[in-house]
Amino acid sequence: MTDTTAGAPPREGLFARLMAGTTGPVIVVCLAIIALWYVGAFFLNAPFAREMLARADEAYTFSDLLQRTMNEERPVLPSPHQVAREIYETTILKKPTSNRSLIFHSWVTLSSTLLGFVMGTVLGIILAVAIVHSRTLSRSLMPWVIASQTIPILAIAPMIIVVLASIGLTGLFPKSIISTYLSFFPVTVGMVKGLRAPDPIHLDLMRTYSASQAQVFWKLRWPSSMPYLFASMKVAIAIALVGAIVGELPTGAVAGLGARLLTGSYYGQTVQIWSALIAAAVIAATLVTIVGIANRAVLARMGQSE
Amino acid sequence: MQDHSPTTDRDTSPGAAVIAVDKLSLTFQTADSPVHALDDINLNVERGEFISFIGPSGCGKTTLLRVIADLEQPTGGSITVNGMSPHEARVERAYGYVFQAPALYPWRTIAKNVGLPLEIMGYSAADRAERVARTLALVNLSGFEQKFPWQLSGGMQQRASIARALAFDADLLLMDEPFGALDEIVRDHLNEQLLELWAKTHKTVIFVTHSIPEAVFLSTRIVVMSPRPGRIYDVIESDLPRERTLDIRETPEFLAIAHRVREGLRAGHSYDD
Numbered sequence: 195m196t197d198t199t200a201g202a203p204p205r206e207g208l209f210a211r212l213m214a215g216t217t218g219p220v221i222v223v224c225l226a227i228i229a230l231w232y233v234g235a236f237f238l239n240a241p242f243a244r245e246m247l248a249r250a251d252e253a254y255t256f257s258d259l260l261q262r263t264m265n266e267e268r269p270v271l272p273s274p275h276q277v278a279r280e281i282y283e284t285t286i287l288k289k290p291t292s293n294r295s296l297i298f299h300s301w302v303t304l305s306s307t308l309l310g311f312v313m314g315t316v317l318g319i320i321l322a323v324a325i326v327h328s329r330t331l332s333r334s335l336m337p338w339v340i341a342s343q344t345i346p347i348l349a350i351a352p353m354i355i356v357v358l359a360s361i362g363l364t365g366l367f368p369k370s371i372i373s374t375y376l377s378f379f380p381v382t383v384g385m386v387k388g389l390r391a392p393d394p395i396h397l398d399l400m401r402t403y404s405a406s407q408a409q410v411f412w413k414l415r416w417p418s419s420m421p422y423l424f425a426s427m428k429v430a431i432a433i434a435l436v437g438a439i440v441g442e443l444p445t446g447a448v449a450g451l452g453a454r455l456l457t458g459s460y461y462g463q464t465v466q467i468w469s470a471l472i473a474a475a476v477i478a479a480t481l482v483t484i485v486g487i488a489n490r491a492v493l494a495r496m497g498q499s500e
Numbered sequence: 501m502q503d504h505s506p507t508t509d510r511d512t513s514p515g516a517a518v519i520a521v522d523k524l525s526l527t528f529q530t531a532d533s534p535v536h537a538l539d540d541i542n543l544n545v546e547r548g549e550f551i552s553f554i555g556p557s558g559c560g561k562t563t564l565l566r567v568i569a570d571l572e573q574p575t576g577g578s579i580t581v582n583g584m585s586p587h588e589a590r591v592e593r594a595y596g597y598v599f600q601a602p603a604l605y606p607w608r609t610i611a612k613n614v615g616l617p618l619e620i621m622g623y624s625a626a627d628r629a630e631r632v633a634r635t636l637a638l639v640n641l642s643g644f645e646q647k648f649p650w651q652l653s654g655g656m657q658q659r660a661s662i663a664r665a666l667a668f669d670a671d672l673l674l675m676d677e678p679f680g681a682l683d684e685i686v687r688d689h690l691n692e693q694l695l696e697l698w699a700k701t702h703k704t705v706i707f708v709t710h711s712i713p714e715a716v717f718l719s720t721r722i723v724v725m726s727p728r729p730g731r732i733y734d735v736i737e738s739d740l741p742r743e744r745t746l747d748i749r750e751t752p753e754f755l756a757i758a759h760r761v762r763e764g765l766r767a768g769h770s771y772d773d
Contacts, residue, residue: 398599497609
């Protein structure tokens with residue numbers, strides 16, 4: 195904000211400054227979502243609440259109804275404060291090592307997400323390098339890469355888990371394989387584009403030096419693909435998390451956010467489901483932000499800003 | 501790498517042929533009909549010359565330069581660079597090439613951009629630092645080592661790209677309309693600096709341009725080309741003294757050469773439309 199607001203009352207100045215950055219708009223959007231959520235919770239829980247109140251055979255007021263919709267034990271849509279309380283109880287009040295702790299379950303999912311993401315990124319880059327450097331591979335490999343993503347992950351996940359379990363691999367690794375399966379794809383597609391991004395004139399320059407293919411790769415193709423790599427890693431890390439959660443579903447896993455969702459739905463614990471979903475969303479947002487920060491740091495080192 | 505200046509043991513006396521082109525032709529096969537980019541080109545370039553290729557767009561002047569640089573393959577005739585095939589010459593790093601655009605790598609500082617060919621050719625770090633400092637001083641860019649390309653003006657970027665082409669001491673400098681995208685004031689200034697540089701370094705320069713004053717001001721010999729098919733229409737020897745300032749452009753001698761170039765362009769062009 196410029197000097198024009200200097201004469202305005204300080205509160206207005208603060209608000210204007212808040213709205214000028216990203217903080218203000220983000221807060222406004224969050225408040226709007228929470229408000230909508232409350233409205234939704236009321237309308238979705240109201241039929242059941244009305245029925246219950248009617249059964250009690252007493253006259254009830256609107257505020258009785260409102261009260262009830264906000265505090266159902268097994269609501270269709272739990273209200274935000276119920277989810278907040280659940281999250282508070284399962285993070286702050288429980289030891290992180292307890293299997294009732296959301297932090298414990300989040301860590302289980304996060305570790306397989308990160309392992310899967312790293313493996314997926316490495317695999318994605320290797321495939322992209324192969325595709326860019328070989329005409330044959332670019333024709334033969336790319337259709338398979340695309341076909342791999344047309345198979346519903348829910349269908350293939352149990353098979354991966356079962357096959358790997360039969361050769362003695364259980365626990366973290368099979369789950370992260372599913373994350374890998376999902377996350378290599380955006381990295382491959384992004385890096386094929388990124389490694390082919392250099393201007394023809396930049397490639398000609400390398401030719402005039404009669405540079406080797408390895409030199410062209412490390413001094414030209416790799417650095418010019420950085421923006422593409424980070425853009426695809428942002429997508430990859432988010433779907434790696436999805437992969438890890440999906441990988442927990444078919445195994446009857448006892449730990450992880452996926453297991454939390456599964457037990458929640460067995461017992462109709464919608465509050466638990468929603469708090470696990472919120473935890474997943476927070477983890478995803480944090481991971482994407484970290485990739486974004488790494489992106490900015492790398493580009494700043496390369497003398498570029500986004 | 502043992503020998504970084506492959507031309508040291510070769511004939512460096514003035515007058516030795518650096519480039520010999522004989523009945524060269526190049527035809528691009530396109531979908532509808534073949535395009536005769538170059539046809540029956542004969543040319544000898546001697547050591548220490550400053551040669552300009554001038555002509556309208558489509559006359560093949562850039563293509564000819566790219567053939568010399570082994571960036572395009574001719575379809576007929578023969579060509580040697582330093583007595584070798586263009587391919588061998590490229591592998592021996594016989595020339596420095598300056599493109600129409602500066603083509604600096606945006607993620608490298610100016611010093612690192614100028615050092616790029618040295619890294620590729622395996623010079624030691626100390627040697628690199630010394631050569632980068634020397635060539636940047638040559639193009640008056642000392643003090644800008646740590647800047648990134650976007651922090652420099654267009655003219656400065658093009659000077660950095662010239663420094664990069666000079667850094668590994670190739671005797672031959674190929675320049676493809678290097679100042680074409682710059683405004684006239686900057687261009688005049690760089691033309692003067694390029695002449696100084698040429699006098700200092702005794703390189704052989706082949707310079708592609710579509711500006712008559714630029715060609716006449718810089719060159720010892722001007723090759724006038726005509727389009728469709730790309731042919732050499734006229735080769736004009738310049739009798740201007742080697743030491744020149746921008747004032748020379750007002751002299752009758754200069755104007756006479758410029759007139760002959762213009763006549764050549766017009767005649768070579770006339771059947772075109």
